[in-house]
Amino acid sequence: xxxxxxxxxxxxxxxxxxxxxxxxxxxxxxxxxxxxxxxxxxxxxxxxxxxxxxxxxxxxxxxxxxxxxxxxxxxxxxxxxxxxxxxxxxxxxxxxxxxxxxxxxxxxxxxxxxxxxxxxxx
Amino acid sequence: xxxxxxxxxxxxxxxxxxxxxxxxxxxxxxxxxxxxxxxxxxxxxxxxxxxxxxxxxxxxxxxxxxxxxxxxxxxxxxxxxxxxxxxxxxxxxxxxxxxxxxxxxxxx
Numbered sequence: 001x002x003x004x005x006x007x008x009x010x011x012x013x014x015x016x017x018x019x020x021x022x023x024x025x026x027x028x029x030x031x032x033x034x035x036x037x038x039x040x041x042x043x044x045x046x047x048x049x050x051x052x053x054x055x056x057x058x059x060x061x062x063x064x065x066x067x068x069x070x071x072x073x074x075x076x077x078x079x080x081x082x083x084x085x086x087x088x089x090x091x092x093x094x095x096x097x098x099x100x101x102x103x104x105x106x107x108x109x110x111x112x113x114x115x116x117x118x119x120x121x122x
Numbered sequence: 123x124x125x126x127x128x129x130x131x132x133x134x135x136x137x138x139x140x141x142x143x144x145x146x147x148x149x150x151x152x153x154x155x156x157x158x159x160x161x162x163x164x165x166x167x168x169x170x171x172x173x174x175x176x177x178x179x180x181x182x183x184x185x186x187x188x189x190x191x192x193x194x195x196x197x198x199x200x201x202x203x204x205x206x207x208x209x210x211x212x213x214x215x216x217x218x219x220x221x222x223x224x225x226x227x228x229x230x
Contacts, residue, residue: 036219046157059218059219061218103171106172107155107219108210109157112166
């Protein structure tokens with residue numbers, strides 16, 4: 001059974017860097033698939049942040065691209081998110097997920113972590 | 123604003139059929155995927171591709187697409203189907219991923 005679980009600080013100060021990791025159990029990241037970060041501000045909808053392939057190719061939301069870095073650590077079977085220069089607008093529940101894009105024109109997030117709330121506040 | 127447009131709220135009587143729609147230019151090319159999210163929980167994939175259900179998703183959930191509109195249909199809605207539903211696909215240029223704004227489904 002494949003499981004993902006976000007981990008990291010629940011409180012980040014404005015202008016600092018938000019850092020989260022997503023250890024994956026039950027599946028080797030280096031075997032394939034893409035891995036993604038998605039966030040949801042309180043009371044609002046879902047926003048895709050970015051995705052990374054098992055080999056390290058990255059795809060970012062243009063609205064966040066200048067501040068986002070997603071990386072994969074195959075030795076520890078996890079992937080990570082860094083978001084620079086955070087503001088209160090970055091307060092959200094952050095989810096890690098597995099993104100399936102094996103078939104042309106058919107893409108979806110089939111597995112999700114439980115999510116972790118990150119509050120940006122001094 | 124999202125490049126995928128959903129009605130903010132829809133209601134259905136218990137046991138009746140409801141269709142939740144998602145509009146966007148990318149849907150003429152890409153299939154949408156659909157997610158159910160209940161309060162305080164992570165989203166759950168319910169439909170992907172032409173009309174595929176992951177294991178464990180009841181067969182009352184189905185998907186379809188026509189032109190620039192993708193639809194999620196629940197045939198015989200149950201009380202436990204009350205949730206927010208999100209569609210997901212690409213932006214109009216096919217360069218990145220976007221979610222619809224979400225539809226809150228109320229089962230009366």
